[in-house]
Amino acid sequence: MNEIWAGIQAAFRLIVTLDADLVEITLRSLQVSLSALVIASLIALPFGTWLAIRRFRYRRATIATLNALMGLPPVVVGLIVYLMLSRSGPFGVLGLLFTPTAMIIAQVIIITPLIASITHQAMRELWAEYHDLLISLNTSKRQRIATLIWDGRRTLLTAALAGFGRAIGEVGAIMIVGGNIDHATRVLTTAIALETGKGDFALALGLGFVLIALALLVNFAIHALSRTEREGTW
Amino acid sequence: MVEPYPSVSLKDALVKRRGKPILGPIDLALSGTGFTIVLGPNGAGKTTLLKVLHGVERLSKGVVAWSVPDAQARQMQAYVFQSPIMLRRSVRQNLAYPLQLLGEDKAAIASKVTDWARRIGLEEALDRPAPRLSGGERQKLALGRALIRSPQVLFLDEPCANLDGRSTREIEALLQDAQAAGTRIIMTTHDLGQARRLASDLVFLLHGRLHEQGEASAFFATPRTSEAKAFLEGDIVE
Numbered sequence: 001m002n003e004i005w006a007g008i009q010a011a012f013r014l015i016v017t018l019d020a021d022l023v024e025i026t027l028r029s030l031q032v033s034l035s036a037l038v039i040a041s042l043i044a045l046p047f048g049t050w051l052a053i054r055r056f057r058y059r060r061a062t063i064a065t066l067n068a069l070m071g072l073p074p075v076v077v078g079l080i081v082y083l084m085l086s087r088s089g090p091f092g093v094l095g096l097l098f099t100p101t102a103m104i105i106a107q108v109i110i111i112t113p114l115i116a117s118i119t120h121q122a123m124r125e126l127w128a129e130y131h132d133l134l135i136s137l138n139t140s141k142r143q144r145i146a147t148l149i150w151d152g153r154r155t156l157l158t159a160a161l162a163g164f165g166r167a168i169g170e171v172g173a174i175m176i177v178g179g180n181i182d183h184a185t186r187v188l189t190t191a192i193a194l195e196t197g198k199g200d201f202a203l204a205l206g207l208g209f210v211l212i213a214l215a216l217l218v219n220f221a222i223h224a225l226s227r228t229e230r231e232g233t234w
Numbered sequence: 235m236v237e238p239y240p241s242v243s244l245k246d247a248l249v250k251r252r253g254k255p256i257l258g259p260i261d262l263a264l265s266g267t268g269f270t271i272v273l274g275p276n277g278a279g280k281t282t283l284l285k286v287l288h289g290v291e292r293l294s295k296g297v298v299a300w301s302v303p304d305a306q307a308r309q310m311q312a313y314v315f316q317s318p319i320m321l322r323r324s325v326r327q328n329l330a331y332p333l334q335l336l337g338e339d340k341a342a343i344a345s346k347v348t349d350w351a352r353r354i355g356l357e358e359a360l361d362r363p364a365p366r367l368s369g370g371e372r373q374k375l376a377l378g379r380a381l382i383r384s385p386q387v388l389f390l391d392e393p394c395a396n397l398d399g400r401s402t403r404e405i406e407a408l409l410q411d412a413q414a415a416g417t418r419i420i421m422t423t424h425d426l427g428q429a430r431r432l433a434s435d436l437v438f439l440l441h442g443r444l445h446e447q448g449e450a451s452a453f454f455a456t457p458r459t460s461e462a463k464a465f466l467e468g469d470i471v472e
C-alpha cells in the first residue's frame with residue numbers, strides 16, 4: 001500500500017515538473033494516434049458515407065465485413081502487420097518495422113473499420129431523412145455527399161473521437177510492430193506495461209494519469225457533441 | 235418572372251409496392267397555367283401521384299413525359315412534402331440551400347432569404363434551428379424553400395394541414411401570387427373549402443384510380459360519379 005502511495009506522489013511530481021521522459025512519451029503517443037486518426041478518417045468518413053447512400057450488389061456483404069473487421073483483436077492485427085513488414089515479408093524492403101510508421105499503419109487498420117461503421121450508421125439515418133428532399137432539389141452526387149457530411153459533422157466527429165480513443169489506449173498491436181524501443185517507439189500504453197513489469201510504479205502511474213486524462217477528454221468531447229446535436233444548438 | 239410552364243403526362247402509369255398496385259393504371263395530362271387540386275380519401279394515392287409526377291417515386295410500369303427535356307424539367311420543379319423535411323440547419327440556411335445549389339452569389343441569396351422569411355412570417359426565427367420549429371412553422375418554411383427558386387411547377391402535398399385559419403389564408407395568398415407570376419401548381423388537400431377557393435381544375439382519385447378529372451367548377455357543381463358526390467358531401471366513400 002505504501003509503495004502505491006509513494007508511486008502516486010512521485011507520479012504527480014513527474015507530471016507537475018513536466019518530466020522529460022513523460023513528455024516525450026506522451027507526445028509520441030499523440031503523434032502516432034493522431035496520425036492514425038487523420039489517415040483513418042480520410043478513408044473511413046467518405047467510405048462510410050458512400051456506403052450509406054450507394055446501392056450496389058455486395059453492399060450487405062461489405063457492411064458485414066466491415067462489422068467483422070471492427071472486432072479484429074488488435075494483437076492479431078499487430079501480428080499481420082509484423083509479418084507484412086518483417087524483413088522476409090512483402091514490404092520488408094521498406095524497413096518500417098519497429099518505427100512509428102509501422103505503429104501508425106497498425107492503428108489505421110484497427111480504427112478504420114470502427115470509424116467507417118459508425119459513419120455508415122449515422123449517414124444512413126440522415127440519408128433516409130434527407131433522401132426525398134435532395135432528390136427533389138435535383139442535387140448532384142457531390143452535392144448530396146457534401147450536404148450529408150456537413151449536416152452530419154457532429155456525428156462524424158464523434159466517430160473520429162471514438163476511433164482516437166481506441167487508438168490511444170491500444171497496446172497489443174503497437175507493442176508487436178513498434179517494439180517499445182526507448183526514444184523511438186515507446187508510447188503511453190507500452191511504457192506503462194514495461195514500467196509496471198519493472199516495478200517502477202511512479203512513471204507507470206504518471207503515464208497512466210496522462211492516459212486517463214486523454215480518455216476522459218475524448219469522452220467529454222463526445223458527450224458535449226451529442227448534447228449540442230440533441231438540443232439543436234448551432 | 236417565371237418562364238412558361240411545361241406540361242406533363244402520365245401514360246399507362248402503374249406503381250406497385252410489395253406486389254400490390256397502389257396507383258394506376260392511370261392516364262393523365264396536365265397542361266395550361268392551372269391550379270390543379272388532387273382530391274381523394276386517405277390512402278387514395280394522392281401522394282404517390284405527386285411523387286411520381288415529380289420523379290422522386292419510380293413507376294413500375296408506364297411513363298412520365300414532360301414537354302421539355304428531363305434535365306430541364308427536373309430543374310424547374312419544386313415539391314413540398316406532406317411531412318416537411320428540415321435540414322439540420324438554421325431557418326436561414328434552409329432557405330438559402332436551394333439557391334446555394336444553383337451557385338447564386340451570396341448577396342443575392344441573402345436578400346432573397348430575408349424577403350421570403352418575411353413573406354412566410356418567419357423573419358423572427360431566421361437563426362433558430364429548423365428541426366426545432368413547430369409543425370406549422372415547418373410547413374411554412376418548406377413552402378418558402380420551395381418558392382424561393384421561383385419554380386415553374388410546384389407540387390404541394392397538403393401544405394396547410396397543420397396551419398391555423400389565418401396562416402392558411404396567408405399561404406393561399408402566396409400560392410395565388412405564385413400562380414399569377416406563372417407557376418403551375420399541383421396540390422393535394424383535405425380541405426374542400428380550400429379546394430373550392432383555389433382550384434381551376436381537379437383530379438379525384440379513389441383506390442389508386444383516376445376517378446374524375448376536369449374543370450373545378452363543374453366538378454363541385456355536378457360531380458359525375460356517385461363516389462365523387464359522396465366524397466363532396468362528406469360521406470364515406472367505398
Ligand SMILES: Nc1ncnc2c1ncn2[C@@H]1O[C@H](COP(=O)(O)OP(=O)(O)OP(=O)(O)O)[C@@H](O)[C@H]1O
Nearest residue numbers: 251252256274275276277278279280281282283316
Ligand atoms: N412504400 C410503400 N409500401 C407499401 N404500401 C405503400 C407504400 N407507399 C404507399 N403505400 C400505400 O399506398 C396507398 C396510397 O398512399 P398515398 O400516400 O399515395 O395516399 P394518400 O392519398 O396520399 O393518402 P393521405 O391522404 O393519407 O396522405 C396507401 O394505402 C399506402 O399505404
Ligand SMILES: [Mg+2]
Nearest residue numbers: 280281316391
Ligand atoms: Mg398523402
